[in-house]
Amino acid sequence: DAKTTQPNSMESNEEEPVHLPCNHSTISGTDYIHWYRQLPSQGPEYVIHGLTSNVNNRMASLAIAEDRKSSTLILHRATLRDAAVYYCILRSRSEKLVFGKGTKLTVNP
Amino acid sequence: ETGVTQSPTHLIKTRGQQVTLRCSSQSGHNTVSWYQQALGQGPQFIFQYYREEENGRGNFPPRFSGLQFPNYSSELNVNALELDDSALYLCASSLGAEETQYFGPGTRLLVL
Numbered sequence: 001d002a003k004t005t006q007p008n009s010m011e012s013n014e015e016e017p018v019h020l021p022c023n024h025s026t027i028s029g030t031d032y033i034h035w036y037r038q039l040p041s042q043g044p045e046y047v048i049h050g051l052t053s054n055v056n057n058r059m060a061s062l063a064i065a066e067d068r069k070s071s072t073l074i075l076h077r078a079t080l081r082d083a084a085v086y087y088c089i090l091r092s093r094s095e096k097l098v099f100g101k102g103t104k105l106t107v108n109p
Numbered sequence: 110e111t112g113v114t115q116s117p118t119h120l121i122k123t124r125g126q127q128v129t130l131r132c133s134s135q136s137g138h139n140t141v142s143w144y145q146q147a148l149g150q151g152p153q154f155i156f157q158y159y160r161e162e163e164n165g166r167g168n169f170p171p172r173f174s175g176l177q178f179p180n181y182s183s184e185l186n187v188n189a190l191e192l193d194d195s196a197l198y199l200c201a202s203s204l205g206a207e208e209t210q211y212f213g214p215g216t217r218l219l220v221l
Contacts, residue, residue: 043212093207099151
């Protein structure tokens, strides 16, 4: 079973920042926090991952709480192309990806 | 660099039949993982192949089987198809068993 809790859906306006929350109160010391997204009619796409420190890449930023029991994926300026289901996944090095239902993000023009 | 490709894109079968789905991994990747995604759900892990050997299996019956070839492409075989096998089947390749996975577009299977 998925070890994370995410809202079922969120809405945003185009060109505004989006903060997608994820709770993972049972996270272990070896769990990495991974984010994937799935655009309509496509396979999941890797977004970002981190262990303890905040991470940035060209797609997004990942903010990890100090106690690691929650994290937030930040899209700095949402575009229509960012409309997708976003999955937050905990994964230790030797484990396989376990997807939950994710958060469906709607971006309004 | 070619990404992960899957064939066919769509498939219709009838209950009891057998099906083979194919996946070509990204160049340089030696690991392929297969997932089943029912409508409205997240992908569920079926199994993983690393350097031609099965390297982990999810909660799927033995009629789901797989193969990985020396060029690291892979097949998913499903025997005795059931109506509940209707789903999107995704494969993902990675540089190693524990590395970031890159997904293909999937094969949509409908069992009638």
